[in-house]
Amino acid sequence: MVLHISDLEASFISNETYKDNKEEIKHIVNGKKVKWKTIETITDKDTGLHGYVLQNPETEEVVISFRGTELPTTTTKQVEQKYVGSPSQDARLAGAGGGAKLKDDKLVYETQDTDFSEFAKDVKEDVEGIVLGNSNYSKKEYRKTPYIASPSQDAALLAGTAKLNPHDKTITYTNKNQFTEADNVVNKYVKQFGANNITFVGHSLGGGLAQYYAVKYESNAITFAAADVFDLLSDENQKRALNGEFKDNIISYTYPDDSVGTYYKKSVGSVYYMGDPAPGGWGLSSHGIKNYMDNSMYDENGYFLPSLLYDEKIQDQLTMSPLALKNSGVSDFPIRIQASLLDSYATELKDSEHQIAVTRKAVTHFLDDYLATMTELKSKYINMVGYGEYDKLNPSHVEEAFRGLTEIGPEGIPMLLEIDELEDLLAKLQRSHLDTGDIAYNMEKMSKDFTQVDQLLAQWLKIQ
Numbered sequence: 001m002v003l004h005i006s007d008l009e010a011s012f013i014s015n016e017t018y019k020d021n022k023e024e025i026k027h028i029v030n031g032k033k034v035k036w037k038t039i040e041t042i043t044d045k046d047t048g049l050h051g052y053v054l055q056n057p058e059t060e061e062v063v064i065s066f067r068g069t070e071l072p073t074t075t076t077k078q079v080e081q082k083y084v085g086s087p088s089q090d091a092r093l094a095g096a097g098g099g100a101k102l103k104d105d106k107l108v109y110e111t112q113d114t115d116f117s118e119f120a121k122d123v124k125e126d127v128e129g130i131v132l133g134n135s136n137y138s139k140k141e142y143r144k145t146p147y148i149a150s151p152s153q154d155a156a157l158l159a160g161t162a163k164l165n166p167h168d169k170t171i172t173y174t175n176k177n178q179f180t181e182a183d184n185v186v187n188k189y190v191k192q193f194g195a196n197n198i199t200f201v202g203h204s205l206g207g208g209l210a211q212y213y214a215v216k217y218e219s220n221a222i223t224f225a226a227a228d229v230f231d232l233l234s235d236e237n238q239k240r241a242l243n244g245e246f247k248d249n250i251i252s253y254t255y256p257d258d259s260v261g262t263y264y265k266k267s268v269g270s271v272y273y274m275g276d277p278a279p280g281g282w283g284l285s286s287h288g289i290k291n292y293m294d295n296s297m298y299d300e301n302g303y304f305l306p307s308l309l310y311d312e313k314i315q316d317q318l319t320m321s322p323l324a325l326k327n328s329g330v331s332d333f334p335i336r337i338q339a340s341l342l343d344s345y346a347t348e349l350k351d352s353e354h355q356i357a358v359t360r361k362a363v364t365h366f367l368d369d370y371l372a373t374m375t376e377l378k379s380k381y382i383n384m385v386g387y388g389e390y391d392k393l394n395p396s397h398v399e400e401a402f403r404g405l406t407e408i409g410p411e412g413i414p415m416l417l418e419i420d421e422l423e424d425l426l427a428k429l430q431r432s433h434l435d436t437g438d439i440a441y442n443m444e445k446m447s448k449d450f451t452q453v454d455q456l457l458a459q460w461l462k463i464q
Contacts, residue, residue, distance in 0.1 A: 003220065004059050005199050006302030007253075007323050009034060010222035011292040014203040017052060017065040018289070025054060029302040036063060042185050049178040051206070053189055062193045064186060064213070066178075068204030068227075068289070083107045138179040138212065138232045147171040178205070179212060179232065186213050195219040202226070203289040204260060207252065211268045214250050215241070221250040221269065222323065224292050225261035230268055241268050251322055253304070255286035271312035272322060274304075278315070 008029055013036065016025045025036040035057065042051035042064075050067040082105065083089060089107050092100035100109035136142040147153060147169050156162035162173045190198060200210035200221040207226025214221035215237050233241060240246065250269025254261025256277035274292070299305055303321040310317055378398070385393040 003061060003197075003199060003327055004056075005061055005063065005222070005327075006298075007222065007304045007321075008295075008298045008302035009036075010063075010199070010201045011224060011289065013052075013054065013063055013065050014068075014201050014206065014224055015289045015293060017050070017067045017202070017206065020050075022052060025052075030300050039189075040185065042066070042182060044178070044181040047176060047178045047181050049181050051182070051202075051209075053185065060197070062189060062198045064189065064198060064200050064210075066182070066200070066202035066206035066209040068202060068206035077111050078108065079111055080106045080108050134231050135234050135238075136173075137175060137177065139175060140180045140183075141172050141174050144170050144172045178209060182209060182213070186217065190217045190219070203292075204287065211250055211252065215246055215268060219249065221252075223250070223252045224289060225254045225258050225287050226252050227260060228264035230264060230266045233268070238266075242266060248326065251326070253292065253309075255291065256310070257281040257283055257285075258287045259283055260287050267312060270322060272304075272318070273310040273312065273315070274308055275310065276315075276317075277310055 006029060009027065012027045013025055016022055021041075023038050025038075027034055036054040037057060038052050039055055039062075040053040042053065043049060052063075052065050054063045054065065055061065056063075080103075081089075083102055089100070092098075092107065092109055093102070098110060100107050102108070141163075144165070147164060153162065153171050156173060157164060157171070161175070162171050164171055195217045196219070198217075198219045200214045200219060201223065202208070202210040203224040203226075205227050207223030208229040210221040210223050211226055212229045212232060213219065215233055230238060230241060246268055247270045252261075252267070252269055252271045253274055254271065256262065256273040256275055257280070259282045262282075274286075297304060297308055299321070301324070303324045306318040306320050309322070381398045381401075382395045384390055385395060385398060
């Protein structure tokens with residue numbers, strides 16, 4: 001199946017996944033109403049897991065979305081109590097505790113209750129899984145060892161993080177977290193619809209879950225400011241990620257100053273920055289999913305404008321949308337994007353090479369003109385002495401005057417500037433000219449090699 005889901009749809013679904021009890025998700029793309037119907041709600045109260053299994057009735061595509069880290073929720077409640085003139089009631093009327101008002105002999109005020117329960121579960125997941133976790137964290141059961149009744153083993157059994165196997169007197173350690181609890185639902189729909197027909201989406205922790213399952217089931221993912229899950233992958237899948245095997249399947253967007261989205265050393269799929277990474281900076285102001293929701297960021301088909309995107313590796317502005325390329329059936333689109341960037345770099349360097357050559361030529365002409373002018377100037381004054389109004393002067397006086405005003409350079413030519421510095425500048429320009437030309441040549445060659453290898457592989461695999 002050719003996938004049709006756009007960046008706009010993926011970001012919209014990721015945003016809507018933060019809401020409860022969604023029976024369907026509707027939005028507009030290119031003037032057309034797009035509907036995703038909820039097949040199943042993914043939830044586990046103990047771990048804070050929440051998400052949706054959705055299907056587009058027209059395209060039959062399936063999306064599995066995961067909710068990210070939830071902020072504490074605050075609810076406001078109105079309280080009415082009989083006014084008896086107590087000091088505490090009068091203090092409220094005076095403005096304490098948010099203030100109050102009298103209504104029909106009753107004191108009316110509001111209280112706020114902040115619920116940290118879901119936030120605490122997600123933070124636990126972020127710390128134990130994303131920051132401290134390894135590949136064992138995403139397994140329901142791991143590390144089977146002989147049971148020797150050690151204090152640590154008994155503590156694990158008591159805490160419910162291990163189970164005893166009486167038949168062989170061993171203990172198996174267990175996990176219960178969002179990664180383990182989502183697996184049964186994901187596995188069910190992968191079997192039903194096929195991994196190639198499913199796209200995982202999510203923001204923050206939800207983006208990490210989306211990446212993890214896209215790798216585990218060799219499916220697709222579109223994520224926003226995703227949490228780092230590289231260490232949660234199996235050793236084999238970590239090697240595959242390093243080899244770039246998931247770059248076609250997993251597209252991740254993050255702002256370059258997002259301390260969550262850029263908190264990784266090794267990317268799982270293809271990463272694209274929402275802006276120029278050059279300025280640097282680190283924080284959370286750009287982390288929220290709302291930062292990806294502005295309609296002006298998308299073209300008429302719901303894809304991010306390439307001018308907003310920067311390649312993670314080459315860190316230059318894109319000229320084409322990665323998801324649009326993928327949905328058009330283009331294979332190895334990350335290589336094609338990077339080949340295009342290398343080609344544009346080579347063109348820029350060729351322009352720089354030309355500018356350096358022009359500058360070097362101008363400096364050389366300046367030096368030649370300068371030497372000729374100073375020689376002519378000295379000769380002019382030497383020819384003026386010995387007669388007329390300068391009859392009492394001779395050439396030695398002219399030489400002495402020039403020595404007092406200037407440095408005497410090669411062949412007795414007076415110099416008003418440091419000839420060594422000028423020659424050093426010329427040498428640097430020459431080296432820059434050669435280096436820039438060499439770099440431009442190699443970058444152009446790399447671009448052609450990228451494209452050629454891609455075409456050869458495509459022909460071999462009969463993709464094109």
